[in-house]
Amino acid sequence: MDHQTFSPYLSFDREEWAALKLSTPLTLTEDDLNNLHSINERISLEEVCKIYLPLSRLLNLYVAGTQSLFEVTQTFLGSISRKVPYIIGIAGSVAVGKSTTARIIQALLARWPNHPKVDLITTDGFLYPNELLEQRGIMNRKGFPESYDTRRLISFLRDVKSGVPEVIAPVYSHLSYNIIPNEYHVVNQPDILIVEGLNVLQTSKETRLDHKPQLHISDFFDFTIYVHSEEEYIKSWYLERFQLLRQTAFKDKNSFFHRYSELTDQEANDFAEQVWHEINEINLRENIYPTQQRARLILEKGSDHSVQKVRLRKL
Numbered sequence: 146m147d148h149q150t151f152s153p154y155l156s157f158d159r160e161e162w163a164a165l166k167l168s169t170p171l172t173l174t175e176d177d178l179n180n181l182h183s184i185n186e187r188i189s190l191e192e193v194c195k196i197y198l199p200l201s202r203l204l205n206l207y208v209a210g211t212q213s214l215f216e217v218t219q220t221f222l223g224s225i226s227r228k229v230p231y232i233i234g235i236a237g238s239v240a241v242g243k244s245t246t247a248r249i250i251q252a253l254l255a256r257w258p259n260h261p262k263v264d265l266i267t268t269d270g271f272l273y274p275n276e277l278l279e280q281r282g283i284m285n286r287k288g289f290p291e292s293y294d295t296r297r298l299i300s301f302l303r304d305v306k307s308g309v310p311e312v313i314a315p316v317y318s319h320l321s322y323n324i325i326p327n328e329y330h331v332v333n334q335p336d337i338l339i340v341e342g343l344n345v346l347q348t349s350k351e352t353r354l355d356h357k358p359q360l361h362i363s364d365f366f367d368f369t370i371y372v373h374s375e376e377e378y379i380k381s382w383y384l385e386r387f388q389l390l391r392q393t394a395f396k397d398k399n400s401f402f403h404r405y406s407e408l409t410d411q412e413a414n415d416f417a418e419q420v421w422h423e424i425n426e427i428n429l430r431e432n433i434y435p436t437q438q439r440a441r442l443i444l445e446k447g448s449d450h451s452v453q454k455v456r457l458r459k460l
Contacts, residue, residue, distance in 0.1 A: 153438075154443070154459065156455070157454065159195055159452065162196065164199075166194070166195075169199070171194055173249075183244055183245045185386045187449070187450055192451055193249065197246075200253075203457075204233065204250070204254060205257045205259070207368055208231045208260055212228060212259070215228050215229075227308055229305070229308045229334075231337045234340050234370070236341075236346040236433070237373065237433070238425070238434070239379075239429070240379055240386055240425075242372055242382075244267070246444065251263050262334075263338075264335040266340055268342025268345060270316050271297055271298040271301075271314070272292055272293055272294070272317060273292055273324075278292060285423070289432060290344055290347055290349075295349075305338060316330055320394065322401035345362050346369060371436070371440035372446065373437060374445065376430075378446070378447070380426070382450075383421055388413060388417075392406075441458045442457050442458065
């Protein structure tokens with residue numbers, strides 16, 4: 146019995162997916178890639194060729210199709226207006242590699258001739274400031290749905306999709322582990338906007354008292370990607386990254402986590418294990434992983450960070 150017949154997704158292994166790039170040229174160099182991947186990820190040019198080039202080709206076709214549909218609609222309405230950005234949402238767990246995925250996709254898409262302006266924001270900027278999280282007693286639930294200013298994020302996306310010339314997004318600092326006051330990322334009508342974050346595919350669990358329809362972040366997306374891996378792999382990457390950050394970013398005296406740079410390796414590992422089990426594991430199981438099936442495309446990563454399978458939702 147063909148499993149794909151009864152699945153909402155078409156499934157591809159690495160070689161099957163790689164063949165779909167056709168003649169798409171590789172436009173990234175090793176130096177480019179070194180500036181795109183995160184501290185503990187090992188992404189090779191081969192990985193880019195086999196996984197991300199086909200994905201960039203697919204996205205390029207989707208963008209072109211949407212642009213054509215927009216032009217047809219404007220012709221039908223007899224009006225002329227500037228096209229609105231194509232928005233791609235990228236979701237996944239802490240430490241799964243969604244930020245690297247977002248940056249590689251941004252770099253590749255910006256090299257296609259029909260949409261050279263590709264912007265990228267993360268939902269970290271829409272976290273509530275630490276002071277407010279402390280007041281609400283949810284500092285230990287940072288990254289959970291209630292720690293985000295979802296209304297502000299939805300307002301931001303609504304303005305972008307409405308064609309507002311300049312829309313601002315707050316900026317988050319991983320060094321200070323907080324929102325940077327009075328600093329903003331200006332989004333100025335890009336051809337494509339990539340929105341990356343833990344919560345981009347989540348829907349509200351609350352029911353409005355007035356029974357009016359609710360808007361969700363994903364309502365503004367044209368294409369969605371979920372970066373997936375087995376929980377044991379994600380945990381090991383998280384622990385590895387924590388140890389590497391102790392030797393680098395945490396050494397900075399201005400870092401929120403500077404105190405952890407003085408721990409022994411065992412003490413640091415014990416602390417990271419505790420954070421994983423008390424915060425990240427719960428958030429992954431309760432809020433992030435359940436959104437996987439809402440994605441248009443799923444990248445399934447193996448223990449070495451390489452994508453082993455790609456699942457594309459059937460139209």
